[in-house]
Amino acid sequence: MAGSSLGTLFTTTTFGESHGPAIGAIVDGCPPGMALSAADLQHDLDRRRPGTSRHVTQRQEADQVEILSGVYEGKTTGTPIALIIRNTDQRSQDYSDILNTFRPGHADYTYQQKYGLRDPRGGGRSSARLTAPVVAAAGIAKKWLKEHYGTYFVAYMTQLGEIPIPFESVEYISNNPFFAPNRTMIAQLESYMDALRRDGDSCGARITVQAKQMPIGLGDPLFDKLDADIAHAMMGINAVKGVEIGSGFQCVTERGSFHGDEMYPDGFATNHAGGVLGGISTGQDLDISIAIKPTSSILTAKNSIDMHGQPIQVQTKGRHDPCVGIRAAPIAEAMLALVVMDHALRHRAQCGEVVCITPAIAAQRP
Template identity: 50%
Template sequence: MAGSSFGNLFVLTTWGESHGKAVGVVVDGCPAGLDLKEEDIQKELDRRRVGQSRVTSQRKEEDRVEILSGIFEGKTTGAPISMIVYNKDVDSSKYESIKHLFRPGHADYTYQMKYGLRDYRGGARASARETVGRVAAGAIAKKILWEKEQIRIIGYTKQVGRFKAQKIDFSQIEQNIVRCPDPEVAKQMEEAIVQARKQGDSLGGIVEVVAQHVPPGLGEPVFDKLDADLAKALMSIPAVKGVEIGTGFAAAEMLGSEHNDPFTVIDGKIRTTRNHAGGILGGISNGEDIIVRMVVKPTSSILKTQQTVDIFGHPAEIRVEGRHDPCLCPRAVPVAEAMVALVLVDHWLRNKVSQFDKL
């Protein structure tokens, strides 16, 4: 698969399958001299881990990361950083009975058509287990962004089914199992997810990510605009079906006078009085918070009986057993944060050569 790498200067390549021996990532282009410990990576992986609560998959993976290369005496050396996480709780038995069937909404049919064969165990590369590598690489990106610019990246579940967060209180996000910044709505979301699971079904939702203190100037017109790269990064997360920046699709119903963000000066800095642009103009960050949202579809693996066909085209019925998340949003939050961090660190490095006078 030639599409397993991402980034221009800060480049990650993820590898490994859901039910293979291990998953991991190689990060190339990380500047030398960054203090980096396994704990820096582990704390992010712990947020992505399964089995955290009654609204996530019950697969029990401890996801312990080992850094294999690129660190000497606690600092990055500039060499590729290779990280590995062994798959310990692999149970492929549930996939045996459906190995010839195409799961509706999953990647079985398209992988079969593209490659002519398919590792049917747990979704293999199409499984979100692949995102372990993204979160591990994203932890390094976050550390660089924080230490150099105090950039903070905060993700949360904004909507599950018809329940929408009415207020955004960052301090509440990690206090509830759905990662919603509105504690009252969080309870409703949790209940809705549990009900969907009981009915053998699943729910979709929206994850929002805010990046604070991003300096103006990040983004490379015209094809590598910051918003274009963020859209690609988030759309590459399994189950993501749409991305919005700032006001996003609601802009269709607004007037120019409503949507334009007026400029002003605050504490000697040029700022805008509101942020419909989501912190990006002309594909370049403008110094306001970057605000991106992604819609996450309802988990395709459900217990309800569905109609399908087998690889020979014979009609069949399928019930997808196994350990699946009834709503993907809570666990998609750290993955979305990682992808935003990876785009920002890549553009932050690229922006270093944008002006002759600064060389």
């Protein structure tokens, strides 16, 4: 199956299915000599792990990552790093009812049409379970970028279904199950999800993800733009149906006198461009938003067809996220980190010795 790899110099290839014995990733292109252990990757895996609250799937997976290769005596060797995560809590019998049917809004139908067969257990290869090895692989990228540039990543929920979530502080993100940057709205969000679950329905979400302390100059003109690769990677996340960079679609209503980020000797005045101009990073924060659709596996009966094209009604049983966006923040961080890491190595290879006489200005004016 094509479409399982991301990156040019720093590549991540995932493998496995939702209900197979294991899932994992092969990470190639990591520079040698960086200290690395499974513990460096586990923190973000724990952040996306299922079964952590009543608002997400109750599938109980430890998501303990193992490093099988590419590390010797605690340091990367420059060879491919193989990561594996064992699946331990599959309940494939929950999917027997959809063996010969298609869930509306799910990849069941398109996989069947493209390949002539599919693994129906938990969605098989199309399951969001496959984001776990992506998060593990990105732990490598995050560590290298932090050590070399000071770059770090932050993601949080800015809307749950119909409810916008105003930003208060990044300090609140890790203190609630929604990755919400707002401590006053948690009770409202929990009530909303409880009602949604009682109705047997699902909802979407909007996630903001940022890369902070970015280096200048990452990205290439035209078809290898940094923002083009970011959009490509974000659309590779399960259930993502829209990507905005900076002002995004709001820029349609903005005027050039407002949208253009003015520059002063002491820094940029604004960041409507989202940290990218001409496909190349400005040194400002990368500012991305993604739209995540409602989960297609729901208890509410919906009209569909069976394998022979006959009309049926589908009602999905099993353990599903009523909103996949609730666990999407660390996944969005991971995808952004993989893209930034790849472009950092590409920039270093081509332009590592370039000397620019123009001083770099601050990402934001004091």
